[in-house]
Amino acid sequence: VSLLTKEQEQEKQTTCTFSFDQTDPSVFLARKEAVEWILKVKAHYGFTPLTAILAINYLDRFLSSLHYQKDKPWMIHLVAVSCLSLAAKVEETQVPLLLDLQVEDAKFLFEAKNIQKMELLVMSTLKWRMNPVTPISFLDHIVRRLGLNNHLHWDFFKKC
Amino acid sequence: MNIKVGVYSSGRSISDLRLRVSIHSSESSLMEKYKLIAKIKKGVFQGLCLLSSQTVTLKQLGFPDNEGVPGSLIKEITLLQAMRHANIIKLIDVVNHQEQSSIVLVYESMETNLTSFIRIYPKVMKIPRTIKELLRQILLAVSYYHSFDIVHGGIKPANTFIDPATNTLKITDFVWPRTLFNSNTEDPNEELGFCYKAPEILVEHKQFSTAIDVWSVGCIFAEMVTQKPLFSATSEFHQLAKIFSIVGTPSEETWPGFSRIYRYLHIYSHCKPKDLRKLVPGLEPAGIDLLHKLLYMDPKGRITARQALEHVYFQN
Numbered sequence: 001v002s003l004l005t006k007e008q009e010q011e012k013q014t015t016c017t018f019s020f021d022q023t024d025p026s027v028f029l030a031r032k033e034a035v036e037w038i039l040k041v042k043a044h045y046g047f048t049p050l051t052a053i054l055a056i057n058y059l060d061r062f063l064s065s066l067h068y069q070k071d072k073p074w075m076i077h078l079v080a081v082s083c084l085s086l087a088a089k090v091e092e093t094q095v096p097l098l099l100d101l102q103v104e105d106a107k108f109l110f111e112a113k114n115i116q117k118m119e120l121l122v123m124s125t126l127k128w129r130m131n132p133v134t135p136i137s138f139l140d141h142i143v144r145r146l147g148l149n150n151h152l153h154w155d156f157f158k159k160c
Numbered sequence: 161m162n163i164k165v166g167v168y169s170s171g172r173s174i175s176d177l178r179l180r181v182s183i184h185s186s187e188s189s190l191m192e193k194y195k196l197i198a199k200i201k202k203g204v205f206q207g208l209c210l211l212s213s214q215t216v217t218l219k220q221l222g223f224p225d226n227e228g229v230p231g232s233l234i235k236e237i238t239l240l241q242a243m244r245h246a247n248i249i250k251l252i253d254v255v256n257h258q259e260q261s262s263i264v265l266v267y268e269s270m271e272t273n274l275t276s277f278i279r280i281y282p283k284v285m286k287i288p289r290t291i292k293e294l295l296r297q298i299l300l301a302v303s304y305y306h307s308f309d310i311v312h313g314g315i316k317p318a319n320t321f322i323d324p325a326t327n328t329l330k331i332t333d334f335v336w337p338r339t340l341f342n343s344n345t346e347d348p349n350e351e352l353g354f355c356y357k358a359p360e361i362l363v364e365h366k367q368f369s370t371a372i373d374v375w376s377v378g379c380i381f382a383e384m385v386t387q388k389p390l391f392s393a394t395s396e397f398h399q400l401a402k403i404f405s406i407v408g409t410p411s412e413e414t415w416p417g418f419s420r421i422y423r424y425l426h427i428y429s430h431c432k433p434k435d436l437r438k439l440v441p442g443l444e445p446a447g448i449d450l451l452h453k454l455l456y457m458d459p460k461g462r463i464t465a466r467q468a469l470e471h472v473y474f475q476n
Contacts, residue, residue, distance in 0.1 A: 082228075089231030090238070098228055116228040120256045120263070123229070128254045130238040 027063065030073075034059060034080035040104040041084060047092055053134050055080075055087035058122060061132075065125050074108045081110060082118040090130050193255065194218060194266065206269065209252075215269040216252060217332075222262040229263075237265070239308060247301035249321065249332035267332060272324055274317035274380070278387050281324065288444065290327065291384045296474055297329040298377055303465035306370040315376035316356040317383065354396040355379065355389045359410075360459050362400045363422040371459035374468070378454030382436075385443050401428055407457055408433030415458040446473040 035056055042052040062079055081102055088095045098112045123130065194207040194216065205218040223230055240251045253266035274294075278285050285291065298320065305312065312331070321330045354362070358375035382390040393402035404410075409431045410418040419425050436448050443451070450473045453463040463471075 085228055086234060089229075089234055095231060112226050112228060119229045123234070124254070124256050128237050128241055130234055131242065 030076045031059070031063060034076050037077075037080055037104060038084050041101065044103055045088075045096060047088060050134070050136050051084075051087045051091040053136060054091060054130075054132075055084040057132055057134060058083040058086060058126060058130070061126050062122050077108050078110055078114065078118050079122065082115050082122050085115060086119055086122060086130065193253075207266075209266075217249075217267045217269045219265045219267065220257065220262050221265065233263075237263075239310065243305065243308065245301060245304045246328070247297045247330055248304065249330045270321035270323060270330060270332075272322050274320040274322060274329075274384075277322045277324065278317070278384070282387060285384060285387060288442075291381075292447075292474065293327060294322070294329050294384060295377070295381050296469065298331065298380065299465050299469050301329075301331045302373050302377060303469060306373070306465055309370075311370055312373045312376075314353060315373050315380070316353050317380060318353075320380065354399050355391050355393070357396075357399065358459065359400060359403050359457055360421075362396070362403075369459055370464070371462045374454055374462050374465055375459075377465070377468075378451055381447075381451055381454060382440050385440050385447075390439070403457075404428055405431045406434050406439065407455055410457050418458070444473070446471070449473070 038052055038055050038059070041047075042049075042055075059080060062083065063076075081098075085095075085098060085101055088101070098115050099109075102109055193211065194209055196205050196207050196218070197215075198206045200206055200217070203220045203222075205220075207216050207218045208214075209216050221233070223233065237251075237254055241254075244250075249270065250268045251265060252268055255264045255266065257264055272280070298315075302312070302315070315331065319332050321332060322328070323330075356376040356379045358372040360369075361372055379390055391399065391402045391406065393399040408414065409428055410425070412419070436451055437443075440448065440451065450463075450468060450471045453471070454468065456462040
C-alpha cells in the first residue's frame, strides 16, 4: 500500500507527464537514441537492470521538465551521461570513472566538471528524488511477500 | 551555465567549442529564495526563506569537481528527504550553488539547543519527568534512523534542539559530521564534541556501527541529570583515559578482543568502574540501570535504541 501511495505522490509531482504522441518527433528520436545508449553501456559494464531503469526514469522526468533544448543536439547526450552516472552511483557498488562511462560510440566526450554541472541540474530538476518507485519495486515487494526467496527465484528476478 | 564541449567525430577531436547554455531554469538561485542573516560557523548560516518568511539553517557542502557529485552524498540526501520524523530536523530544500561546486542544504531552524536549554532552564531540567520525556524523544529519533541503517556519528547537546514551549526535541546534523568533504569544520570554540564519542571510535578502529550513537545518547542522559558532561576530558587524547576512569578499563571479560583492537591498552592504568549512582545522583534506580546499558563499553553488548525504549525506566 505504501508503494502505491508513494507512486501516486510521485505522479502528482511530475506535473507534465512525458507523453510521446504530443512530443516533437525529434525529441522522441533523441530520447530513443539516449535510451539505446544507456542500455548499451549497461550491458558493457554489467550494471543491474535497476540502474538502467533509474537512468531512464531520470531522463524522462528531466525531459518532461522544460529544460530540454532541441537546438543543442549534444545536450541530450550530456543529459544521458549524467543520468546514467547518477543511477550508477545510486545503485552500483563499482562505478566507472566519468570518462570511462562514455563508451559505446558516444558521439561526444564531456569533461567531468560539465557532467557534474548537469548532474546537479538534473538532481535539482528532479527535486533530489533519486529513489522513485519503479516496476522493480513492486516486483521486489511481491517476491518478498510471497516468500519466493530461494536462489532460483532471485536468479529469475535478476533477469527481469 | 557555461559548458565546454569537445566534439568528437570518427575518434578525432575537431573542435573545442565553448558554448553558452542558457537554460531557462525554474531552478532559482540561492539568493533569490533565501536571505542570509548571520554566519553561525564555517559553512553554516542562518537565513530567511523569502517565500515563507520562515527562519532556516543553511549548510554549504562542497566537493571536488573531478568525478561529479559524490555517490554517498546523492544517496544520503535522497534518504534524508524521504525521512519524516517528529524528532528529526526537517531538510526543507537542496539548492545548487553554481559558482562553487557545492550544494546548500536548507533545514528548518530551531533556536534553543540542549546545551543552552540546560543553562536557561536549570529548574525545568531538574524534573525527572522532563528528563525522561527528552530522553525518550532522542531515542525515538535515533531508532528511527537506525531503522534506515543510518549512523548519525555526531550526536551531542549542540545538535539536539528543543522547543521550550512544547518541550519537543529534534536532532539535526546528519550529513554534516560524516561527509569527508568538510573534515576540518569543527570549530574549536564550539562545544567539545569528543566528550560524546564512543570508545570504539576513539581507538580509531573505523567501527561505524549504530552503537556509537547509543553511547552518545548515554552521555547526554547523564548530562541532563547532572547538568554537566559526564566524560569531560581536556582533549580528545585524554578522552579514552577519562572514560576508562569512570566505566573501568576494559578487560578480556568486559570487552573480549579489545586488547587486540587497541595495541596501546597497556599504557592505561587499570581502573575499576565507579559507582554511577554517586556520579549521577538523583537518578532513579531504573535510570541508572538504563545508563549502564547505554554506556556499555563493548559495542556488541550495548543496548540498541529500540531496546532502550522498552526499558523499565520508561514504563510509567
